[in-house]
Amino acid sequence: MAQNPAKIEGQTLPTIEGQTRVQAKDRELVDNVYGSPVDLWQHRFRRIGCGIIFLILLLIILWAIWRFERDTTESYADNVEHFKYGSIGSEPGGSLMDSQGGLLPPYEIFRVLPQVTPDRLPGGYESLGLTFEKGHDLPVGVTKRYRLGFEQVGVNCALCHTGTWRETPAGERHIVAGMPANRLQIQRLFKFILDSTLDERFTADNVIGLMKRNGVHLSWMDRLLYRATLLARVREATLQMQGRMGLLMDPAQVTEWGPGRVDTFNPYKALQFNWPLAQLPRQELNAPSDYPSLWNQAPRDGMDLHWDGNNASLAERNLSASLGAGVTPVTIDHPNVDRVAAWARTLPAPKYPFAIDAAKATRGQALYTAAHCLDCHGDHRFRDGVKTGQYLGKVTPIAEIGTDPLRLNSYTFPFASNQYTLYPESKYSFRHFKKTGGYANQPLDAIWARGPYLHNGSVPTLRDLLEPDANRPATFYKGYDVYDQQKVGFVYNVASEGATQYYLFDTSKPGNGKAGHYYGTTLSPDEKDALVEYMKTF
């Protein structure tokens, strides 16, 4: 079979004068060697083989890109659903080789963890005050996002800003978006994650075995990745978190946060700036504060936000809070954060759900103005965006307000300075944070749903807040969400309900002081009742 050798070679040989004869001889030789049918087939196979290998490599690369570079998350049409379950980017992200951000282990591990170390969390996540809704396998505020090759979980605004109440112990539990998470024990949640991912039972065999028993079937590739990298990575992340923040998660070292509270800025010092917390004065680390409400944000823009009023920009406050939820400037999902922020601007404050004595409330309104409550806190119209009171949203010096100073002191000037370096070289870079000298006067929209009161949640009800220091309860139970319509707040004398033990809050611990804010404490009991009745209308 005569073949054109040039074709077989895949190229045209040059025909330069003077070399032709030599080349002709060479070509003859080539013809002889490569012209045989066997060689021809060999060549074809080689070409096909190379093609196939190339194709397989390409497919592997495409698969790897699809598997590890995909960043997808469910999007919810409904704003409230989006708020509760939509990702703000706080899941671990960045790149496979260099993962960034995130506070919780991947989805399947997060779900199985209470079973891996059952003694560390006998009641499951519910016992930490996380709220599960029908049709969702993750609690409110815990989000799912596919990143770095796995379903990851993160937390969003709703974790700390969705609360619940019941009319009676047997009544329905109402879940209110934007309400402070009055039952959430976030410190214990993170302590549990740290402890159980460092537990010796946190092994691939246990984790995969328990998943199997739960009906979660991993592909062989996933099993391989779990064993080869994922668990080790989780543990690495935990070790880093333990090293940086372990001190804050340990109630033996700092005042326990308990339900409905978080230390806002100390974890930030550790996570964002890697400050050696152990070198800070211990007092600075006792700064748990009550979760604020998230509704009706529009009229709050320009007011001194955060309990100590350290920032007057809503946008910066939101981005700062997102950092607290575990985003980084590179993993944050700005469109989703913006969507929540836009929604919260006009989220209506929930109306008091029980009957109000209108006549009593009217009497209370007169007292509210006469006792100068209005000057600092505005009135019932704030829910409609009407701002009254010359000191509303401004900082009252600590010497004047006299409440526990530790939260204020935990936000230091060097810390504010460091915050300016966040979101660097971007339009988001912080420039409004400032150290202040007191606590900001909050507007009281839906104050009925925001108990316990004061920045550190040290006074259980509004009625108690109108009592002098000595008459305010020294200890009380927190985390019970049955409503107290008389005192306005949650019932605080119930120690347990079934298997659930409620948290005994001790106002004598550092940062828990109930002193200060004695405004209205000199009114008569009748007047106080009327005042509280009026505040139900807020």
Next chain:
Amino acid sequence: MTNKEHRRKTIIRIVIILLVLVALGGWFTWYSFFRELPQEAWVDQSPRNHFLYGSIGQEGVEGLPYWIYLVLPKVFPEYLPGPGGYASLGMSWEPSTPPNDGANGNPPHELPMGVTKKTVGFARAGLNCAFCHVSRVRLTADQAVPAFYPGGPSHQFRVQDYQWFLFNSASDPRFNSTVLMKAINSVTKLSMREAFLYRFILIPATRRAILKQKEEFAWQFTHNRPLQGPGRVDPFDPVRFRFFKEPDDGAIGNADIPSIWNQKDRTGKSIHWDGLSRKFAEVAISSAIGDGARNKYLDVPSLKKMEEYLTNLAPPKFPLPVNAALAAQGAPIFQAQCGQCHALGGPRTLGPIPIAEVGTDARREQSWTQSQVDSWKKMATDYQHKYHADWNFDTFSKQWGYVAVLLDGVWLRGPYLHNGSVPSLRDLLNPPAQRPAKFYRGYDLLDAANVGFVSNVPEAGGQKFFLYDTALPGNANAGHLWGTNLSAPEKEALLEYLKTL
């Protein structure tokens, strides 16, 4: 076509390809390492901004790649004096006064005062005069935000600790591309080109450069030299040992950072503690060179602009009420006791007083030598030849004493004497035996009663202060006995008057 022609064509082709490659490579090198961009517009929008954040040309020579600068305190917090990142070194960010928008001419605050950002190939963080010359003061311990006065001494800033933070970090094996890139990737998304540059060139090169500088500063810990502590530097020995290659003779030049405001009252008079120069422009240029603004990067027009700002920058007034009647009693005492040397226009004001007469610690004065005068002058000649510089160090000379300084804004300039060895003016009016032998430096709380900064607390607000020991070499609190024999009421009156300066 002949064989020769073919070969020639091939060679021409190869040459063209090589030339294109070289040109591309050259362009890439220029673009990535040498391309100079002006600073952001807000820097030049006010003389104050320019003084605090304007480049003096230091970035091109000794500037840190911006992202390394930004993440370093997060990666190596253990080499800082305490928690707080750069703030733990006493570096200060301007407090927020909304709307702090770069677009409105206000700084966007990402950088502390005295740190400059400029692109020379890549964004670099450098420093300028404000690194050491912005005063910070609180009037009460619980004052939320301190007040800042540009042009005053940064008495709380630990210059030496900043240097050694860099040196120790670069000596740590974790100063590598893997660790630093992870830190950088957590705060920003670099382009592929930048990521490549950082990973393969900038991080290793920065490490080498810092380690080289560490070698050049090894003298700081020879001859039992004491720590400088906050608010003090050894201004001339670095240049002397690094660039003039003079042998380490154990000189100690540690000196308090001075105020540099109100230069109009100092025109033509002695500058620096020992009066080694009489022209502010020369002092500014020599300081800039010492800080690393060298060669073609030295930005003399920028320094000129700062000089203009500082010429008329008024010293800040004492921020608390002054007892006017008492101060009025103090005025004649000042004229009689101090006026000769310290009053504006006094016969000896702003001139050097011989060591024998002033009696203060001699080490700083001894550290400046004739050989350095010659070397600096030679350096100026070199710059004239190489870079067509139009400046010189003609007024540089060796003096034998310390300058009797003008006392404008003296309330903000503590601790006192050239080596910062006396914490307050009240202590300075006492005989040396009664002045504190040890005290703390670095607290920004004003000690209004004694005039100076509070110096008897070891720590406050989570910050540990520096224990200054007057027994160490160069730290003596002897000398300057004027006023020590006044009566107690006279001293009170004099102190009150000094507040008004």
